[in-house]
Amino acid sequence: MQRQKIAAVLKNSAVGSELDVRGWVRTKRESKQGFAFVELNDGSCFASLQVVIDQSVPNYAELMQQLTTGASLRAIGELKASPAKGQTVELHAKSVQVYGTADAEKYPLQKKQHSFEFLREIAHLRSRTNTFGAIARVRNAVSSSIHNFFQSRGFLYLHAPIITTSDCEGAGQMFQVTTLDLAKLAHSKTDVDFTQDFFGKRASLTVSGQLEAETVACSVGDCYTFGPTFRAENSNTARHLAEFWMVEPEMPFYELTDNMQLAESFIRTTIREVLEHCPEDMAFFNQRIDTTILETLRNIVEHDFIRLPYTEAVDILQKCGQKFDYPVSWGIDLQSEHERYLTEQHFKQPVILFDYPRTLKPFYMRCNDDGKTVRAMDVLVPRVGEIIGGSQREERLDVLLSRMAECHLNPEEYWWYVDLRRYGTVPHAGFGLGLERLLLLLTGMANIRDVIPFPRTPKHAEF
RNA sequence: UCCCCGAUAGCUCAAUGGUAGAGCGAGCGGCUGUUAACCGCUAGGUUCUAGGUUCGAAUCCUAGUCGGGGAGCCA
Numbered sequence: 001m002q003r004q005k006i007a008a009v010l011k012n013s014a015v016g017s018e019l020d021v022r023g024w025v026r027t028k029r030e031s032k033q034g035f036a037f038v039e040l041n042d043g044s045c046f047a048s049l050q051v052v053i054d055q056s057v058p059n060y061a062e063l064m065q066q067l068t069t070g071a072s073l074r075a076i077g078e079l080k081a082s083p084a085k086g087q088t089v090e091l092h093a094k095s096v097q098v099y100g101t102a103d104a105e106k107y108p109l110q111k112k113q114h115s116f117e118f119l120r121e122i123a124h125l126r127s128r129t130n131t132f133g134a135i136a137r138v139r140n141a142v143s144s145s146i147h148n149f150f151q152s153r154g155f156l157y158l159h160a161p162i163i164t165t166s167d168c169e170g171a172g173q174m175f176q177v178t179t180l181d182l183a184k185l186a187h188s189k190t191d192v193d194f195t196q197d198f199f200g201k202r203a204s205l206t207v208s209g210q211l212e213a214e215t216v217a218c219s220v221g222d223c224y225t226f227g228p229t230f231r232a233e234n235s236n237t238a239r240h241l242a243e244f245w246m247v248e249p250e251m252p253f254y255e256l257t258d259n260m261q262l263a264e265s266f267i268r269t270t271i272r273e274v275l276e277h278c279p280e281d282m283a284f285f286n287q288r289i290d291t292t293i294l295e296t297l298r299n300i301v302e303h304d305f306i307r308l309p310y311t312e313a314v315d316i317l318q319k320c321g322q323k324f325d326y327p328v329s330w331g332i333d334l335q336s337e338h339e340r341y342l343t344e345q346h347f348k349q350p351v352i353l354f355d356y357p358r359t360l361k362p363f364y365m366r367c368n369d370d371g372k373t374v375r376a377m378d379v380l381v382p383r384v385g386e387i388i389g390g391s392q393r394e395e396r397l398d399v400l401l402s403r404m405a406e407c408h409l410n411p412e413e414y415w416w417y418v419d420l421r422r423y424g425t426v427p428h429a430g431f432g433l434g435l436e437r438l439l440l441l442l443t444g445m446a447n448i449r450d451v452i453p454f455p456r457t458p459k460h461a462e463f
Numbered sequence: 464u465c466c467c468c469g470a471u472a473g474c475u476c477a478a479u480g481g482u483a484g485a486g487c488g489a490g491c492g493g494c495u496g497u498u499a500a501c502c503g504c505u506a507g508g509u510u511c512u513a514g515g516u517u518c519g520a521a522u523c524c525u526a527g528u529c530g531g532g533g534a535g536c537c538a
Contacts, residue, residue: 029497037497050498068489086498110474110488112499117530118474173536208538233536234464246538325534336534389538434538447531458464459529 001076007045010089015081019091021049022074022099024128027111028067034060038067040075040091043133046280050082050090051075057093069111070102070128116450123454123463131289134281135451138274139439145273146226146247146435149266155249156223158216160209165201166413173232174204175242205230210430211364211417213250214393217428218420224249226435234458238447239385241436243456250430256366256375256392259429260352263379263388264305266433267350272301274442290444296382297442299349306351308342310334310373313353316346331357336385343382350381363407364417365391366427367399377431384440390431397421 001020009019023042030036035054041047053063053075067073077093108122109129119126126132147157163177179198194202209225216223229246249262275282275297286294308316317328317338322345326335334353342351354377355368365374379388394400400421404411411418439451449455454463 027498027500029495029500031495031497032493033495035496039498052496082496084496084498104489105473108473112474112487114474120530229538231537235536236464237534237536238532240537244538248538386538432538437538 003074005044006040006042006047006049009049009079009091010045010047013079013089015079015089017079018076019079020074020076021051021091023049023072025067025069025071025073025102027069028064030064036064036067037090038073038075040073041128041133043127043136046130046134046137046284047087050087051077051093051096052090053093053096057096059096063096063098066098066101067096068102068104068107070104070107070109072099072102073097074099116447120449120455127453130284132450134278134284135439135443135445136453137281138278138443139435139451141274141277142270142438142442143226143435145270145277146266148273149269150222150224150249154222156216156220158209158213158223158225160206160212160225160227160248162206162228163199163203164206165199165203166211174207175230175232177203177205207231208246208432209248210250210432211414213248213430214428215416215420217250217252217430218424218426222249222251236458238449239437239440241448241452241455241457244448244452245435247433247435248430250428252426252428254392254429255427256354256377256429259390259392259431260305260307260354260377263377263390263431263433264350264352267379267381267387267438268301270438271297271442275301285443285445293442293444300381303349305379306347306349308351308353309355310353310357311355313338313342313351317341320346331359333360339380339385340382343380343385348382350379353378353380361391363400363403363409364393366394367403375429379431381441384437387437387441388431388433390429392427392429395421395425395427397425 003020003022004013006021006023009021013019021040021042023040026039026041026048028036028038035052038051038053039048040051053060057063074097075091075093076095077091079089080092082088082090109125114129119129119132127136150157180192180196185192194200197203206229208229209227213223213225225246225248227245228243230243232242233240251258251262254262282294311330313334314328314330317324320341322341324335324337326332326337328338343349354375355373356376358367358372358374361374361376365376367374375392377390378386381387394403397418400418401411404414436448436451439445440448443451445451449457
């Protein structure tokens with residue numbers, strides 16, 4: 001008999017049909033009268049299927065011993081309308097086969113709520129819980145929606161390299177990649193000779209695919225990367241990971257306003273699609289994780305983002321009368337408290353800040369005519385903060401070279417990047433979106449370590 | 464990396480210098496078309512680790528490890 005996923009059973013199967021379902025026991029409610037209710041979950045959807053087992057099922061007594069929380073089974077039976085509240089249909093088992101038991105004395109997941117901190121220690125089992133199953137499905141749905149968004153607009157999916165020898169891509173500390181014998185080198189008195197290393201020079205894990213994406217955008221056109229990204233920063237916060245997933249579109253002939261339009265449309269579209277595709281999971285988040293999440297997301301989907309030049313943001317913050325730990329003045333990098341004030345109190349919706357002071361931003365961002373600012377943009381959202389960072393890129397060769405000099409970068413190291421400005425340069429723009437931060441926004445979860453299956457953070461690479 | 468807080472039963476927590484407890488979970492029994500089931504009984508502890516103070520330390524001190532909140536770096 002063909003196995004059916006519970007999602008399909010609950011959606012399509014008619015009462016009276018004969019079914020084969022398989023999954024894991026969430027709970028069992030047993031009556032000594034000779035029947036039991038088993039909640040069976042296979043992860044295909046939020047809901048479990050109630051399986052009714054009575055004494056007509058072979059090996060009933062043995063099954064009652066074996067079917068504890070966490071056990072896996074196959075049940076064959078008839079789908080019937082349920083006479084009780086809580087579910088419309090239920091499976092009346094004719095036979096039950098146990099695949100594997102789960103010792104109730106030792107199985108860590110109990111029939112009760114657990115703290116996220118505890119579940120993080122058993123990340124290999126936590127996706128069997130309501131919350132982490134829902135996160136896995138929403139993460140999948142938003143990933144799918146991201147591809148749909150770009151594919152439907154004719155963007156090319158670009159596989160940017162994971163390993164890079166660009167010494168400094170403008171962001172953060174990098175993880176070094178080497179095949180040199182570090183234990184041996186530790187005893188050596190001489191300097192490391194990287195010509196002996198695998199790539200013949202110092203190599204690292206990528207912190208961004210942007211520079212490569214620019215070259216592809218300036219040839220085959222609109223493109224996007226979507227892959228893992230690595231930062232060796234010693235960041236210990238609920239918003240940072242050492243390994244995270246980033247989406248980086250890059251578009252030729254886009255100026256900053258086009259870039260902002262795309263970023264806004266991107267966020268609103270993916271949120272709308274997740275709300276459409278995962279209604280049960282989202283209802284769960286709204287009920288148990290953050291009771292304002294659906295309202296917040298609908299508000300984002302239905303309203304235009306605020307667009308605010310940095311200079312005006314500084315003005316608002318200085319005049320708002322709010323006391324900040326860090327005083328605001330033109331030229332400072334805005335602190336978390338400032339960003340939160342803008343998105344959570346002043347505007348109460350996402351804000352795109354743009355035209356930042358040149359001194360705060362990397363060399364590749366396009367200089368404005370005022371000589372003070374660059375065409376940078378950050379998309380800030382309530383609760384999560386910065387979710388997108390992007391810019392129009394500097395396409396003028398002379399300006400780019402002088403900016404590199406200003407940032408103490410050697411143009412020879414970036415010869416291929418500079419070449420783009422030498423041969424058929426065009427205005428272009430792009431941005432980077434942190435997938436896990438989008439998931440924080442979507443789910444209402446508070447810690448970024450809980451929206452990626454196996455988080456990597458300083459001192460943590462278990463599983 | 465910096466500041467603050469914490470670590471006690473499988474989980475969530477109480478006990479503030481004098482015999483280590485509760486709820487949930489688990490086991491057993493009862494009850495019930497149950498569904499965060501319900502009722503009763505039972506078992507379960509090197510109080511994070513290493514030192515120190517004290518007649519006596521879960522409790523006070525020092526160091527470390529890990530966790531949480533905030534900050535920085537940023538996606």
